Amino acid sequence: MSKPAYQRVLLKLSGEALMGDDPFGINRATIERMVADVAEVAKLGVQVAVVIGGGNIFRGVAPGAQGMDRATADYMGMLATVMNALALADAMRHVGITARVMSAIGIEQVVEPYVRPKALQYLEEGKVVVFAAGTGNPFFTTDTAAALRGAEISAEIVLKATKVDGVYSADPKKDPHATRYENISFDEAIAKHLQVMDATAFALCRDQKLPIKVFSIVKPGALTRVIMGEDEGTLVHV
């Protein structure tokens, strides 16, 4: 059998994708499917760090946050990602994966704080590390946290697992004529204002020469195909 294309990856899991077909929250079957995908690549010996979003619970820029102080709303959003991280780690435990949740904001009674050398140690021990609370700062997103943590842990690639199967010329959920790129440069994605990831995340990855692969977490087997270096999703490159 061929070898994985990567030894260490940063997997960004969409919070919204956790909802499955539900209107909000965590859909049990969906989280179990996602975790099974992660288990498959972890068993290949790939070191997996995860950043989980919070869009299924709360976004600082959502209508529900209207009228709120933006920073307060953003802290609520970050706390939402902690809930998702706990659910994810628990679901991993059920399938025999040892996961450690590390939070960017101090809530030590709940999860341990993010300490870079400790995260690296866990990865080397074969544990899955789930980074919670984004960057720990308001006015950012978990996509930027994925770029940041990916760079910090020297991941070879950021894998953005989302509900669409790649980067399109426009939002495919809104424009039926949008076409998918097989690959695209950071500069072009930024210049064209492609909204699949925020520009801060794109710029950080570009500056750190950290490629991003955007692919569907809904498509069975897609994560393993990406890890094996097969043709899947869209590569965003320098």
Ligand SMILES: Nc1ncnc2c1ncn2[C@@H]1O[C@H](COP(=O)(O)OP(=O)(O)OP(=O)(O)O)[C@@H](O)[C@H]1O
């Ligand atoms: N040019 C584009 N190509 C692909 N997707 C796009 C594009 N523009 C906008 N999108 C949208 O970007 C979304 C990215 O989804 P995703 O749920 O991962 O976002 P997110 O904000 O990172 O999620 P969460 O905050 O819940 O983690 C897709 O659902 C897609 O509809």
Ligand SMILES: O=c1ccn([C@@H]2O[C@H](COP(=O)(O)O)[C@@H](O)[C@H]2O)c(=O)[nH]1
């Ligand atoms: O570094 C960060 C990360 C996230 N937030 C807030 O949390 C929500 C949820 O994150 P998503 O990336 O949208 O899933 C986000 O909308 C922000 O409100 C943050 O402030 N800082």
